[in-house]
Structure formats: structure tokens, C-alpha cells
Amino acid sequence: MLDLERARQSADQKIVPVALEARPGPIDLGGVTVNTWSYGDAVPGPQIRLRAGDLLRADLRNSLPQPTSIHWHGIALRNDMDGVPALTQDPIAPGTTFRYEFTTPDPGTYIFHPHVGTQLDRGLYGALIVEDPAEPGDYDDELVVVFDDWVDGTGRDPDQVLADLKANGMGGMGGMGGDMQGMEGMEGMQMPQSEALGGDAGDVSYPYYVANGRVSAAAQTFAGKPGQRIRLRMINIGGDTAFRVGVPGVPMTVTHTDGFPVRPVSAPTVLLGMGERVDAVITLPDQSLPLVGIAEGKGGAAHVTLNVGPRSSTTVDAAVADLASRPTVAAVGLVAAEQVVLADKTPDVVHDLEIAGPANRYTWTINGQTYDASRGLPVSEGQRVRLRFVNTTSMFHPMHLHGHTFQVRNAAVPGPRKDTVNVLPKTTIEVDFDADNPGQWLTHCHNIYHGEAGMMTVVSYVG
Structure with a gap:
């Protein structure tokens, strides 16, 4: 692990220091003040x-009332820096x-967030942008x-919310959607639906949706000029x-992606x-318009205003209606671009991950088992590994x-290179990777409530 980290370093490597503090306090979402946990005084964090x-080099001060960590989502980093308590x-x-x-070995758009309990669903997150020194930057x-x-x-x-889901299932105070199997007294309940997601659109009812920490009534404004080319880095946290x-x-x-x-498409x-x-x-x-994020299947949205001059007559509600009727591209x-396609190779090991749930009110499993850090999917350094995500449920699962x-x-x-893949209901997605980063590595659903349930x-390097 340390030898691999040293191999990634160079004599003239630049050190980027960052100081973060996780702390409780009030945050203004744009006329809506909430008491939450965040990195500093803003959401997203710096x-x-x-x-x-x-x-x-990031120093995290924990001023929260409970333990925390940071996971550097998407980064192929040294294992002991991955931020998963009790595992790394x-x-x-x-x-x-x-x-x-x-x-940071690979350029791209990444995220940082905790990996303790449900802390991800508070305000503890931020964007991590790794720039490519060789990229031509064909945008303004x-x-x-x-x-x-x-x-x-x-x-x-x-x-x-999680306690309610576990006690009452998705018909309790915390939830509103999901697979009905094993759910007593839930027959006939209407769940939020999405054709694009292939079925149920979520378990939890949210009062607000935000873009860069702002509700739509007080949306962030991005100042630009007509004709400018803008690179959008869009993140779902x-x-x-x-x-x-x-x-x-x-x-x-x-x-x-x-x-x-x-x-390009x-x-x-x-x-x-x-x-x-x-x-x-x-x-x-040549007119101001919103960049809209529709909460798929849930009847809400958030946006950022692209301010380029005269305001468009298109309201946010009209924009939502228009975009909801348009085709959508799933990542x-x-x-994959040619330069990042993996060499064609027969896998040395294949692991099936059968996704099931929710049983017993709210239990989600992989291969019939809930999470146990001592159990894993064995791989060896140098192998080509294939994971088969088999979704037996009626809900989508972003597997990371x-x-x-x-x-x-x-x-x-050749499909895209990714670290998170959205597996739709009753479908199977196969992914390949090279086992070139030894350690104990979590793989999980990025629905925080599914993961915590x-x-x-664990993808576990052995031998």
C-alpha cells in the first residue's frame, strides 16, 4: 500500500493543504434556516x-457530537485514507x-463526504475537482x-428517518417508496414512480431539494455571456x-462520467x-435560463440560474415540465473514450452481487446477507475482476x-469507465476492473438508507 503510494509520487510533487472542520450549526438554504452538520459555515463545503x-493533505477537525470520517468518493487512493471506519x-x-x-492519480469530478451512519444526508459534503494539466480546455x-x-x-x-424506516417500513414517517416484498400492511400504497428509473423512485419524502445549497426560491446565479461555452460539473450527493x-x-x-x-454525445x-x-x-x-435538477419521480426540483442578460419568459415550473417530457441519457x-478503454481480457474471477430487499420491514442485502466487514469478495492483486450486480428488487440502486x-x-x-453505476430494477449490470490497488474496499448502494440497512x-484483497 505504502509502496504504491510512493510510486504515485514525484520529486516535484505539489502539496495542497486543506483545513476542514465538521461542526453543527445553522445554515441558510435561501430563506430556510436549518440546524445541520457541515464543513464550516456553508453547504456545500469548501x-x-x-x-x-x-x-x-487535508486535516479534518471533528467538532461534532459523534465520530466521523471523510470518504474521497471516486479517488483511487491509498486504502488507509479511504475513510471507512472499522475497515480502513x-x-x-x-x-x-x-x-x-x-x-490524486486521475483527473475528474469527485466528491468528499463522511462514511459514518447517515451523516451523508446532512450538510457534510463538498466537490473535489482534480484538473488535468494536459487537457486542452475547450470551454470558457x-x-x-x-x-x-x-x-x-x-x-x-x-x-x-432511518429509525422510522427500520421500525415501520417505507409506509412510516420516514418513507414513501420501494419494493413491497416483506412489507406487512403496505398493500395498495402508491409509491413514487419513474419510467426512467424503471419503477420505484425512492423511499424517503424530502421537504426541500437544493442546488449548491440553495432552494429554488433563492437559487444561486451564475453570471455569463451569450455564446460562452461552459463546462458543467454536475454531482448528485x-x-x-x-x-x-x-x-x-x-x-x-x-x-x-x-x-x-x-x-461526446x-x-x-x-x-x-x-x-x-x-x-x-x-x-x-441569449437569455437567462435555469439549469434544473428534477427530483426524478418525486415532484420537486432545484436549480441554478444562468444569468446571461434578459430574463427568459420560461418559468422554473415551465422548465421542469419541459425537461420532464424530454428524453434523458443515463450514464x-x-x-468510453478510446484512451480509457480497458484492454480486452477474460476475467480471472467473477463475483455475483445479488441485490435484494426490503425484508423484515427494512432490510437490504447483498447475496442474502447484511453488511459484515469480516466477510468479503476475495480478489488477488493483478487479477481482472468482474462484478455482476443482479438487482432483484423493484427499485434502482446506484452501486459504488x-x-x-x-x-x-x-x-x-465499450461502456463507460465509472465508480458508481445505476442498476435498474430486475436488471443485471456487469463491470470489469483491474485489481491494482490492494486493500479492503467497500462496495455498496449509494442510497444512504439502503447502505445503512x-x-x-467488501472487495477484499487476499494473498
Whole structure:
């Protein structure tokens, strides 16, 4: 592990220091003040930006009333910096500081967030942008947009939501959707539905949806000029909500997913499961319009206003209606750019991950078992590994692998390189990766409530 980290370093490596403090306090979401936990005084937390090959040195001070950690979502980093308590590090106790230090090997759009309980569904998150020194940068400006579903500090907190789900199932105070199998007294209940998601659209009812920490009534404004080319870095950090993202009447050219380039494709909207990121380029129109994230199947939305001059007559509600009627592109169907396609190779090991639930009111499993850090999927360094995500449920599951990127196996063309793949109901998705980063690596559903109710396991390097 340390030898691999040293191999990633260079004599002239730049060190990028970052100081973070996780603490409770009030946050203004735009006329809505909530008491939540965040990194500093804002949601999202401070954007971290560095270049591929730089060394990130991040000191986290824990001023929360419970232990915490940081997971650097999507980064193929050294295992002991991955931020999973009881698996890769001890939890960071209240009143103490922990230093994360690792090389960022791959450019792209990433996220940082805790990996303790339901802390992800509070305000503890931020964007991590790793720039490519060799990229030509065929755009004039960048806009990073983080979409989130919000419940913390509105009379409930995420711990209460999870407790309600476990006690009462998805018909209790915390929930409103999901597979009905094993759910007593729930027959006939109408769940939120999405054709794009292939069925149920979520378990949890949220009072607010935010873009860059702002509700739509007080949306962030991005100042631009007509004709400018803007690179959008779009992130879904939601706990239970997929977002359909677009600008009415303005096509997006999708260029990357989960940090890795794809063959460019034009799309009116893109669909982001929790934990997924998509980069796209747009040309700003000659009037101000919203960049909208529709809470897929849930009847809500958030947006950022693209302010380029005269205000469009298109209201946000009209934009939502327009975009909801347009085709959407799911990242799983994209094609990897030639330079990031894995070499064709027969897998040395194949692991099936059968996704099931919710049984016993609210239990989600992989291969019939809830999470146990001592059980894992064995792999050996140097192997080509194939994971088969078999979704037996009526809900979508964004499945995330720590410490690696995989290639989605599509029938005729090389699928995208990703670390989070949205597995639709009653479908199977196969992904391949090279076992080149030894350690114990979590793989799990990025619906925070599914993961905390058991849908996690470990890719375990052995031998």
C-alpha cells in the first residue's frame, strides 16, 4: 500500500493543504434556516481543487457530537485514507483531528463526504475537482453544481428517518417508496414512480431539494455571456433521490462520467443516480435560463440560474415540465473514450452481487446477507475482476466501488469507465476492473438508507 503510494509520487510533487472542520450549526438554504452538520459555515463545503498527481493533505477537525470520517468518493487512493471506519481507519472521535494525505492519480469530478451512519444526508459534503494539466480546455468557464435532497433540521434528521424506516417500513414517517416484498400492511400504497428509473423512485419524502445549497426560491446565479461555452460539473450527493438535469432548449454535450472521458454525445437531459457525476458542455443562450435538477419521480426540483442578460419568459415550473417530457441519457449507456478503454481480457474471477430487499420491514442485502466487514469478495492483486450486480428488487440502486474505476460491459461497444453505476430494477449490470490497488474496499448502494440497512460488502484483497 505504502509502496504504491510512493510510486504515485514525484520529486516535484505539489502539496495542497486543506483545513476542514465538521461542526453543527445553522445554515441558510435561501430563506430556510436549518440546524445541520457541515464543513464550516456553508453547504456545500469548501471546494477542493488541485491537479492530477498533486498530494492532498487535508486535516479534518471533528467538532461534532459523534465520530466521523471523510470518504474521497471516486479517488483511487491509498486504502488507509479511504475513510471507512472499522475497515480502513478508526473513526475520528469528537474533539480530535485526523490528517488525510494521498496522491490524486486521475483527473475528474469527485466528491468528499463522511462514511459514518447517515451523516451523508446532512450538510457534510463538498466537490473535489482534480484538473488535468494536459487537457486542452475547450470551454470558457466552469460551473460546479451539487444537487441534494434535504431533510435535516426540518423537524426530522437522517438518523430519525432511518429509525422510522427500520421500525415501520417505507409506509412510516420516514418513507414513501420501494419494493413491497416483506412489507406487512403496505398493500395498495402508491409509491413514487419513474419510467426512467424503471419503477420505484425512492423511499424517503424530502421537504426541500437544493442546488449548491440553495432552494429554488433563492437559487444561486451564475453570471455569463451569450455564446460562452461552459463546462458543467454536475454531482448528485442526494441520500435517496435521482436527479434529471438539463437547461430547457439548450442541448448538453456530455463529455465525462465519474471523472472519465466518454465519446461526446448530445442530450437534452442527463439522469444522475446518487453518487454519480456527469460533465457536459453547453453554449449559453441569449437569455437567462435555469439549469434544473428534477427530483426524478418525486415532484420537486432545484436549480441554478444562468444569468446571461434578459430574463427568459420560461418559468422554473415551465422548465421542469419541459425537461420532464424530454428524453434523458443515463450514464450507464455512454461509450468510453478510446484512451480509457480497458484492454480486452477474460476475467480471472467473477463475483455475483445479488441485490435484494426490503425484508423484515427494512432490510437490504447483498447475496442474502447484511453488511459484515469480516466477510468479503476475495480478489488477488493483478487479477481482472468482474462484478455482476443482479438487482432483484423493484427499485434502482446506484452501486459504488471504492478505490477503483470499472468499465461497464455493454453488448456492442465499450461502456463507460465509472465508480458508481445505476442498476435498474430486475436488471443485471456487469463491470470489469483491474485489481491494482490492494486493500479492503467497500462496495455498496449509494442510497444512504439502503447502505445503512445492510446493502454493503467488501472487495477484499487476499494473498
